[in-house]
Amino acid sequence: MNKQRPINVYLLTYKYPVTAIISVLHRVSGAFVFLLIPLLLWMLASSLASPQQFDELQGMLGNPMMKLILWLFLSALLYHLVAGIRHLAMDFGVGESLNSACRSAWAVAIIAAILILLTGIWLW
Amino acid sequence: MVNKLTSITSLTRNGVRDWLVQRVTSLILAVYILFLLGYLVFHPSIEFFAWQSLFQSTAFRVFSVLFLLSLMWHAWIGMWTIVTDYIKPADIRLAVILIIIIALFAYVIWGIDILWSA
Ligand code: HEM
Numbered sequence A: 001m002n003k004q005r006p007i008n009v010y011l012l013t014y015k016y017p018v019t020a021i022i023s024v025l026h027r028v029s030g031a032f033v034f035l036l037i038p039l040l041l042w043m044l045a046s047s048l049a050s051p052q053q054f055d056e057l058q059g060m061l062g063n064p065m066m067k068l069i070l071w072l073f074l075s076a077l078l079y080h081l082v083a084g085i086r087h088l089a090m091d092f093g094v095g096e097s098l099n100s101a102c103r104s105a106w107a108v109a110i111i112a113a114i115l116i117l118l119t120g121i122w123l124w
Numbered sequence B: 001m002v003n004k005l006t007s008i009t010s011l012t013r014n015g016v017r018d019w020l021v022q023r024v025t026s027l028i029l030a031v032y033i034l035f036l037l038g039y040l041v042f043h044p045s046i047e048f049f050a051w052q053s054l055f056q057s058t059a060f061r062v063f064s065v066l067f068l069l070s071l072m073w074h075a076w077i078g079m080w081t082i083v084t085d086y087i088k089p090a091d092i093r094l095a096v097i098l099i100i101i102i103a104l105f106a107y108v109i110w111g112i113d114i115l116w117s118a
Helices: A018-035 A037-049 A051-060 A064-091 A098-123 B002-008 B015-042 B048-056 B058-086 B090-117
Strands: none
Touching (some): A018 A064, A037 B048, A051 B048
16 A cells, blocks of 8 residues: 555545535434434323323423424434435436436435424424 | 354345345335324324324224334344444444344334334
8 A cells, every 4th residue: 555645534624515415414314313213102102101191291392302302303304204215216216417416415405404494393 | 253243133134135125114114204294294283082093093003013114124224234334343343233123123012012002
């Protein structure tokens, strides 16, 4: 290996194309959703246990901290879903050229941002 | 060792099959999630008995179990991919992926228990 080759380990000086950001966020959001599965199952369990627990849960979801967590979860899920659909389309050979990949990456960013915003409005 | 580990902890021990399983399960997950979100958005003042009756119908229970299994398979493959990308020491990698797999199994059983006690 050439010991004199230029190396750069300072990540902030790289220029990241939009497609790379969309892709890494898909990974981060998938892992985040995975981590929150127990919270969701717990919420489902209390919502179905009894009318009392259903009301208790609804009361708890009024708490700003819980709303924030729920919003973060739904944001990650919606993002993962939108970016996942783009991923599937490309797996089937749709929009694979560099140009259309950039355009669809921007579309994912914009659609996900709108959905995340709407989710926030819906929750609050 | 690491190569063997990589293969025996993957869902189907076959990369192409894993790939296909992940695509198919993602579609099931997407349909279920969109249905539930749609249900919640269109029933803003939801109350307990309507919610319970949704989860008591056989069709929705089948759909829910299908969702739970898809979630397990999809997340197994997905988390396996992430773990094999970032965790290089064989023992830690094995420990982490096993914890994830056991957790996913537990979630399926827990989910089925929730559905059948509703
Ligand atoms: C419901 C909970 C879900 C969880 C916990 C989850 C989790 C994950 C994880 C951890 C990955 C691995 C990411 C990577 O390799 O970079 C992944 C990949 C993927 N997910 Fe999901 N996911 C979920 C739902 C969905 C949905 C609804 C879709 C719908 C389109 C989807 C589509 C995909 C696709 C296409 C991949 C493959 C990405 C690749 O090969 O790089 N997922 N998921």
